[in-house]
Amino acid sequence: MNVTLVHYLILGAILFSIAVMGIFLNRRNLLVLLMSIELMLLAINMNFIAFSHYFGDIAGQIFVFFILTVAASETAIGLGILMILFRKIRSVRADDMDSLKG
Numbered sequence: 262m263n264v265t266l267v268h269y270l271i272l273g274a275i276l277f278s279i280a281v282m283g284i285f286l287n288r289r290n291l292l293v294l295l296m297s298i299e300l301m302l303l304a305i306n307m308n309f310i311a312f313s314h315y316f317g318d319i320a321g322q323i324f325v326f327f328i329l330t331v332a333a334s335e336t337a338i339g340l341g342i343l344m345i346l347f348r349k350i351r352s353v354r355a356d357d358m359d360s361l362k363g
Contacts, residue, residue: 292343292353
């Protein structure tokens with residue numbers, strides 16, 4: 262059995278759907294929200310690589326490196342903000358962020 266473009270696209274859609282469910286079902290924990298966003302970006306990256314290989318064009322794979330760079334910076338900044346918030350209010354729940362209104 263050969264793995265075709267359709268198989269990669271189905272896997273990417275499944276991963277993207279899991280990430281969307283993680284965002285909509287768990288809006289309280291900010292750490293799970295960050296992980297769901299990362300999973301979304303990785304599903305998109307897999308689709309870019311699959312199309313790049315299918316069409317024989319390297320542009321999709323180069324674009325993946327830019328997305329990975331943005332994802333890494335988003336994770337670093339997001340986790341830094343989360344650590345500061347946890348030190349201040351001792352919680353990572355999104356509902357507890359109301360106390361930060363100034």
